[in-house]
Amino acid sequence: MKYILIVLTFFAGLAPVIAQEKKPTLPTGAQTVIIDGPNGMEYVSSPGRFKIRFPGVPNEFGGTVDSKVGKLAVHFVVHATDVTHAVNYTDYPMNLEQPELVKSFLDNARDGGLARVAKEEPRILSETDVSVEGHPGRLFQMELKGDAIIRHKIVLVGNRVYVLGVGTSKRPDAQAEHEKLANSFFDSFKLMDPLEADRALTWKEFSFAEGKFKIKFPGTPYQSPLELTNELKFQVAGYQSAGSYSARYLELTNIVTDRAALKALFDSMRDAELEYLEQRGKKAKVLSETDIAYDRYWGRMLVVELPNAIYRNKTIVVNKRLYVLNAIVPKVDAHSTVRNAYEELAMRFIDSFSLLSETGKQ
Numbered sequence: 001m002k003y004i005l006i007v008l009t010f011f012a013g014l015a016p017v018i019a020q021e022k023k024p025t026l027p028t029g030a031q032t033v034i035i036d037g038p039n040g041m042e043y044v045s046s047p048g049r050f051k052i053r054f055p056g057v058p059n060e061f062g063g064t065v066d067s068k069v070g071k072l073a074v075h076f077v078v079h080a081t082d083v084t085h086a087v088n089y090t091d092y093p094m095n096l097e098q099p100e101l102v103k104s105f106l107d108n109a110r111d112g113g114l115a116r117v118a119k120e121e122p123r124i125l126s127e128t129d130v131s132v133e134g135h136p137g138r139l140f141q142m143e144l145k146g147d148a149i150i151r152h153k154i155v156l157v158g159n160r161v162y163v164l165g166v167g168t169s170k171r172p173d174a175q176a177e178h179e180k181l182a183n184s185f186f187d188s189f190k191l192m193d194p195l196e197a198d199r200a201l202t203w204k205e206f207s208f209a210e211g212k213f214k215i216k217f218p219g220t221p222y223q224s225p226l227e228l229t230n231e232l233k234f235q236v237a238g239y240q241s242a243g244s245y246s247a248r249y250l251e252l253t254n255i256v257t258d259r260a261a262l263k264a265l266f267d268s269m270r271d272a273e274l275e276y277l278e279q280r281g282k283k284a285k286v287l288s289e290t291d292i293a294y295d296r297y298w299g300r301m302l303v304v305e306l307p308n309a310i311y312r313n314k315t316i317v318v319n320k321r322l323y324v325l326n327a328i329v330p331k332v333d334a335h336s337t338v339r340n341a342y343e344e345l346a347m348r349f350i351d352s353f354s355l356l357s358e359t360g361k362q
Helices: 004-012 099-116 172-187 194-200 259-279 339-351
Strands: 032-037 040-045 050-054 059-067 070-080 084-091 123-132 135-144 148-157 160-168 204-208 213-217 222-227 233-240 244-251 285-294 297-305 309-318 321-330
Touching (some): 099 160, 123 148, 259 285
Antiparallel strands (some): 032 040, 040 050, 059 070, 084 160, 135 148
């Protein structure tokens, strides 16, 4: 237990107090499974989309942190005895695997972690770039003043960063065993198929009081600003797994009810979306565009084909508020057995949207 605060502080600047339990249990509704097999206890997390072997039943908890890119949800899975084993994952509003971002993100993650534990006088002992199932990462080991050695493995998977950590003592006679423990823990980490995870999950409903709406996601969404143009500055709640799901909203200057004005607004929104995609090198082909009604409000449903994805966009105007619901899923062969599964996930997200009452109650 004595290494746990250092490990967690290094991860994300959080140092929550973990209550020790004689018989630790999984949190209610966590959608995690413990499988006790011949090679040890495997922890399987559908929301985390990973599997890993802990030496015992871990504790799971989470929180949020404010960052330069918005409010991010952080998740921890920890087993702490004489040796601390931990996994942290955090979702960001951008693809971290872009070649121009990988090195700087990993360097910043290392430097930020070292700064957070500076009072422990950390010293890097080794640092190596690694690849995990084709995803970039970094493996390093550091020692702290007193009696602590921390080993970390950072892995970037799309917009998600995983950090695996093992905290041990500095005992010279135990280092070979500690290295073996850490490598065994790191090597047991396996990624789950996002489609399998999304379909297995019971999606959770999240309410956004400021935006006055609620919607379901397969995991905890990040929240960040998004600027399409100087006029279109949205607040976004988003999550990426088998698909990219996002709900945006902004306040309009005036209430728009005239059908001609609404049509002009929806047309301008369509053009802004297509231009935004084109600027990011995604050649777009409109497959369908349909005027729709949501309750007593008007909207537009747009389906666009991208080189490797299908982009669904539902825009609704509610008095002075503009909502844009996006679901982007992989484009697969027409005869693929998973084609309908991706479409079902996209529509599950879009159709789960509803308005909150004026009091903010559901």
